[in-house]
Amino acid sequence: MTAAPAQSLEWKMPSTRKVAVISLILTESALFTIFLVAYLFYMGRSLNPPYPSQVLTFPLFATIALLSSSFTIVFSEMALHRGNRLAFHFWWALTIALGAYFLWFTGTEWKHLIFTEHLTLATNVFGTTFYSLVGLHASHVIIGLFLLTLILVLSLLGKIPADHTEHIEMISWYWHFVDVIWIVVVTVVYIISIRY
Numbered sequence: 001m002t003a004a005p006a007q008s009l010e011w012k013m014p015s016t017r018k019v020a021v022i023s024l025i026l027t028e029s030a031l032f033t034i035f036l037v038a039y040l041f042y043m044g045r046s047l048n049p050p051y052p053s054q055v056l057t058f059p060l061f062a063t064i065a066l067l068s069s070s071f072t073i074v075f076s077e078m079a080l081h082r083g084n085r086l087a088f089h090f091w092w093a094l095t096i097a098l099g100a101y102f103l104w105f106t107g108t109e110w111k112h113l114i115f116t117e118h119l120t121l122a123t124n125v126f127g128t129t130f131y132s133l134v135g136l137h138a139s140h141v142i143i144g145l146f147l148l149t150l151i152l153v154l155s156l157l158g159k160i161p162a163d164h165t166e167h168i169e170m171i172s173w174y175w176h177f178v179d180v181i182w183i184v185v186v187t188v189v190y191i192i193s194i195r196y
Helices: 016-042 060-081 086-115 125-156 164-194
Strands: none
Touching: 016 125, 016 164, 060 086, 060 164, 086 125, 125 164
């Protein structure tokens, strides 16, 4: 009988892209934690109105859109792995559209809060912490949309080879991070603080 070949136990360096994105996500998670703790600490401490229960409504459709975009980006990755560029472009563009709708909703909500409800950064503690936390998340959505749009344009121009799937995967990781953070933000800001 011949002996089975020994499996190679050679250690390989992890992907530098994956290490970089994981490090970024950990750093950004720490930043969001600071903002969330500040929001929770000051919750209910505003001495003058408006208060969350008076001006905030749960952003149902915006939340559905953003969370759905995690599924569409997975579908686009699957299509890219199968070599189906048309499906990749469709699902990737739909991800962008869902993210853009979420950002549009945030803009219209802020316009209403500022001009109708007169809630600004300087109005009270709630206004300061609300705009800081939700604005931090919105800035990450903007960065994500920029990256998603850049990839779509480059792919449509044929500038992304088939072997560059890890680049796509890293942007997908970032987008999932943005979605997970929103679950925490929407729970704290639109569910807990409204009932507080």
